[in-house]
Amino acid sequence: MSHVETIRAIYEAFGRGDVPAILAVLADDVDWNNDRVYSRECPWNGNFQGREKVPGFFQAVGEHLTLGVFDPHTFVAGGDHVMVMLRIEGHVNKNGQPFVNDSVHAWTFNGSGQVSAYRHYNDTAMELAAWRG
Numbered sequence: 001m002s003h004v005e006t007i008r009a010i011y012e013a014f015g016r017g018d019v020p021a022i023l024a025v026l027a028d029d030v031d032w033n034n035d036r037v038y039s040r041e042c043p044w045n046g047n048f049q050g051r052e053k054v055p056g057f058f059q060a061v062g063e064h065l066t067l068g069v070f071d072p073h074t075f076v077a078g079g080d081h082v083m084v085m086l087r088i089e090g091h092v093n094k095n096g097q098p099f100v101n102d103s104v105h106a107w108t109f110n111g112s113g114q115v116s117a118y119r120h121y122n123d124t125a126m127e128l129a130a131w132r133g
Contacts, residue, residue, distance in 0.1 A: 006109075010022050019058050022054070026115045027112070031118070032048040032118045033047045044057060045127075046060070064093055065090055067090040068089050069089035080109040081108055083106055092133065099130040102122070105121075
C-alpha cells in the first residue's frame with residue numbers, strides 16, 4: 001500500500017469507528033502529541049504519544065465532539081510525508097457550540113511503512129471558543 005492509501009484507510013477506519021485498524025498501522029512509539037497548541041485545554045489536544053495512548057485521542061473525540069462533516073479532500077505526498085487538507089464540521093457535545101474548520105493533517109512514516117508521527121493543524125482560537133462555549 002502507498003502512504004496515501006494507508007492514510008485513506010485510516011480515515012475510512014475512523015469513519016467506521018475501527019480504532020484497532022488504525023492502531024495496526026502505527027509505530028509503537030508514534031509521535032501523536034498535540035498538547036502544544038493554543039487550544040490545548042480541549043481534551044483531544046493532549047499528548048497521546050505511543051500506540052498504547054492513541055486510543056485516548058479517539059475516545060476524547062468521540063466523547064466530546066459530534067462530527068457532521070469529516071471530509072479529507074486533498075492528499076499531497078512526498079517521500080515519507082503525507083499532508084491532507086480536510087473540512088471538519090460539527091458541535092461540542094457539552095454545550096452544543098458548532099464549529100467549522102478547514103484543517104491540515106501531517107502524517108510521517110518510518111522506514112518500515114508505519115505511521116511514526118501525526119499532527120493536526122486548524123483554527124485553534126475557533127476551536128477553543130467552541131469548547132468554552
